[in-house]
Amino acid sequence: MIIVLERGATEPQIDQISKYLTSRGIRFERMNGRLQTVLGIVGSTGGYDIASLATMPGVQEVVRVSSPYRLSSRSAHPEDTVITMPDGTRIGGTAPSIVIAGPCSVESEDQVRRTAEIVRKAGVRFMRGGAFKPRTSPYSFQGLGFDGLELLKKVGEEFGMYIVTEAMEPAQVPAIAEYADIVQVGSRNMQNFPLLKQVGSIEKPVLLKRGAASTVEEWLMAAEYILAGGNNNVILCERGIRTFEPSLRFTPDLAAVPVVKKLSHLPIIVDPSHATGRREFVSSIARGAIAVGADGLIVEVHPDPDRALSDGAQSLTFELFEEMMGELVRVADAVNRPLLVEPLHKKDGAFVRKPSSVQQ
Numbered sequence: 001m002i003i004v005l006e007r008g009a010t011e012p013q014i015d016q017i018s019k020y021l022t023s024r025g026i027r028f029e030r031m032n033g034r035l036q037t038v039l040g041i042v043g044s045t046g047g048y049d050i051a052s053l054a055t056m057p058g059v060q061e062v063v064r065v066s067s068p069y070r071l072s073s074r075s076a077h078p079e080d081t082v083i084t085m086p087d088g089t090r091i092g093g094t095a096p097s098i099v100i101a102g103p104c105s106v107e108s109e110d111q112v113r114r115t116a117e118i119v120r121k122a123g124v125r126f127m128r129g130g131a132f133k134p135r136t137s138p139y140s141f142q143g144l145g146f147d148g149l150e151l152l153k154k155v156g157e158e159f160g161m162y163i164v165t166e167a168m169e170p171a172q173v174p175a176i177a178e179y180a181d182i183v184q185v186g187s188r189n190m191q192n193f194p195l196l197k198q199v200g201s202i203e204k205p206v207l208l209k210r211g212a213a214s215t216v217e218e219w220l221m222a223a224e225y226i227l228a229g230g231n232n233n234v235i236l237c238e239r240g241i242r243t244f245e246p247s248l249r250f251t252p253d254l255a256a257v258p259v260v261k262k263l264s265h266l267p268i269i270v271d272p273s274h275a276t277g278r279r280e281f282v283s284s285i286a287r288g289a290i291a292v293g294a295d296g297l298i299v300e301v302h303p304d305p306d307r308a309l310s311d312g313a314q315s316l317t318f319e320l321f322e323e324m325m326g327e328l329v330r331v332a333d334a335v336n337r338p339l340l341v342e343p344l345h346k347k348d349g350a351f352v353r354k355p356s357s358v359q360q
């Protein structure tokens with residue numbers, strides 16, 4: 001932090017500011033410029049809110065020079081964080097980019113199984129599906145709750161897929177983490193601090209979606225809560241932000257991918273479904289995300305999107321999904337970062353995650 005003093009700051013004013021700092025044990029260095037004086041804080045501010053000094057007489061502005069997040073910052077942890085799933089599948093770093101696919105909401109066993117079969121056949125290892133849904137209207141479908149989680153788990157095991165599902169309430173996190181392989185914190189809950197603290201206390205990886213009105217810094221501060229709780233397995237997810245542009249549901253911020261990669265070591269994936277809100281644009285934004293270096297994608301797919309109980313307009317049909325996967329593989333090859341595509345394997349009549357001969 002640097003405290004820039006006003007051009008006309010008087011010695012008694014500077015003295016008062018200096019006393020404020022020293023009385024709180026905050027060390028600083030005074031630099032006298034030709035026109036202005038600057039006080040540079042040395043080391044920690046000891047938890048004091050130095051920004052509030054901006055209102056003291058003689059202070060022009062208080063400037064932050066280092067990032068407010070530490071654990072999620074690249075400077076504190078130069079190597080990429082790589083998350084390793086129980087079978088050795090890796091997310092982040094130089095690992096192949098992953099695809100998470102499935103319906104917005106779990107609606108029925110038939111819907112989940114049909115979707116799982118198609119996406120798994122296309123080589124996808126991670127299935128999404130909401131059982132607890134954050135809906136704008138209290139009259140909209142709210143999800144099947146724990147019955148939905150049972151369905152996800154059953155079908156996930158059947159097809160050898162990891163389950164990604166959302167938790168909305170801190171109290172439900174331990175129970176949801178029993179079913180989920182990755183626990184999602186949705187956009188609306190990015191700054192639900194009790195929820196962030198709770199997912200910080202579990203072992204399972206957390207998919208932290210960016211708030212629609214959040215800056216990258218606020219998003220990394222939210223990740224900081226989870227890391228500070230002891231859970232280092234955080235995957236960030238860019239899912240579109242609200243801007244003045246009304247032609248799409250949100251504005252996909254693909255630039256956030258290289259920006260986050262510079263500022264943080266955490267893996268980052270992109271959700272082109274919520275970002276665009278329209279299935280016709282999902283594939284192009286997905287391709288863009290892979291091209292700019294995303295560690296993966298999360299995409300909504302439904303057997304009959306026009307009858308979906310949530311987010312039908314942005315859900316891909318099976319046909320569009322298969323087409324998108326083919327295109328993604330080509331983009332991934334072009335940028336020299338393969339896409340994780342693992343064909344379905346059957347062993348003793350059941351689908352398995354990996355044939356024993358295939359090593360990660």
Ligand code: PEP
Nearest residue numbers: 104186187188209239274
């Ligand atoms: C979802 O994944 O279905 C969802 C509600 O996403 P978001 O939190 O990004 O709106």
Ligand code: MN
Nearest residue numbers: 104300310311
């Ligand atoms: Mn959705």
